Amino acid sequence: MRRAHLVGLVVSALALSACSGEDEAKSARSPLDPYPSTGVIREFDFTVEDVLWEVGPGAVYEAVAYDGQVPGPPIEVGAGDRVVVHLTNASSQPASLHTHVSAFAAESDGTGDGIAEPGESVTMTWDALYPGTFPYHDHADEVDGMAHGLFGAVIVHAPEEVPATEHVVVLADFVQSDYVQLPGTLDPGETTDVGTYRGGHQYMHTFNGKAYGDGIPPFLGQVGDLQRWRIVSVGLEFHTFHIHGHRWLDATGVLTDNVFLMPGGYTTFEFLEDNPGDWPVHCHVPDHMEGGMMAEYVVSP
Numbered sequence: 001m002r003r004a005h006l007v008g009l010v011v012s013a014l015a016l017s018a019c020s021g022e023d024e025a026k027s028a029r030s031p032l033d034p035y036p037s038t039g040v041i042r043e044f045d046f047t048v049e050d051v052l053w054e055v056g057p058g059a060v061y062e063a064v065a066y067d068g069q070v071p072g073p074p075i076e077v078g079a080g081d082r083v084v085v086h087l088t089n090a091s092s093q094p095a096s097l098h099t100h101v102s103a104f105a106a107e108s109d110g111t112g113d114g115i116a117e118p119g120e121s122v123t124m125t126w127d128a129l130y131p132g133t134f135p136y137h138d139h140a141d142e143v144d145g146m147a148h149g150l151f152g153a154v155i156v157h158a159p160e161e162v163p164a165t166e167h168v169v170v171l172a173d174f175v176q177s178d179y180v181q182l183p184g185t186l187d188p189g190e191t192t193d194v195g196t197y198r199g200g201h202q203y204m205h206t207f208n209g210k211a212y213g214d215g216i217p218p219f220l221g222q223v224g225d226l227q228r229w230r231i232v233s234v235g236l237e238f239h240t241f242h243i244h245g246h247r248w249l250d251a252t253g254v255l256t257d258n259v260f261l262m263p264g265g266y267t268t269f270e271f272l273e274d275n276p277g278d279w280p281v282h283c284h285v286p287d288h289m290e291g292g293m294m295a296e297y298v299v300s301p
């Protein structure tokens with residue numbers, strides 16, 4: 001199980017039963033042992049832009065985004081790859097791109113000289129030495145940048161990773177006063193022509209930059225397939241990630257159906273799908289459920 005701990009994910013019972021001598025040799029690796037360089041350089045060009053982002057029907061947010069999308073595009077690489085991100089700031093505020101766990105020099109930290117003023121460009125270089133799922137996010141203004149959409153996921157695949165259906169979910173909190181349009185009004189029960197009032201926290205809490213079942217596309221799974229969930233939390237508050245009708249081992253080996261993520265937290269877990277149906281997926285903090293972190297996981301037989 002040490003290898004599973006290293007990569008921050010839990011190997012399913014199926015995968016465990018398939019463990020070979022080679023796997024056991026790899027499991028002797030310390031979590032701090034870097035994966036060797038692959039010699040591969042993966043380059044990404046991101047532009048930071050001011051955008052009006054639709055969080056759900058009738059909910060329009062004054063966002064700042066990498067490449068105009070919230071979250072920014074995934075940075076998906078292999079363990080041992082070098083990652084080069086060219087960041088051009090076409091927005092109205094300073095911006096940067098900072099990540100976690102990958103190895104980098106201070107100038108690629110997304111702080112200090114790594115911050116791009118409006119109109120400037122910076123380049124970040126990392127070595128993705130450790131597999132797992134991690135956040136990337138703005139570090140020019142730690143509160144404002146992330147609250148307006150400057151975040152995304154870094155996915156580092158281990159070479160020995162078992163193929164799976166992958167679900168990447170970034171949990172974030174938005175500032176209600178920065179919506180240019182919100183459905184309903186703040187008077188409970190009232191409706192307008194752009195939608196229904198959803199409570200005091202409406203549209204404040206998001207999965208992948210979207211809120212509620214009419215904003216968040218359903219996650220899709222199929223019985224018999226391994227489902228790998230990559231969860232990153234970049235918000236202002238703590239969240240949990242709960243999937244109905246399923247269970248898995250968390251990164252510490254504890255059986256659960258609900259994982260806790262602090263701000264800046266991240267985890268990867270997986271299970272072999274065996275339960276068809278339409279299942280709620282949500283944060284278990286009641287205000288956050290009411291505020292938008294409520295989605296659906298549709299499992300085909």
Ligand SMILES: [Cu+2]
Nearest residue numbers: 239283285288
């Ligand atoms: Cu929450």
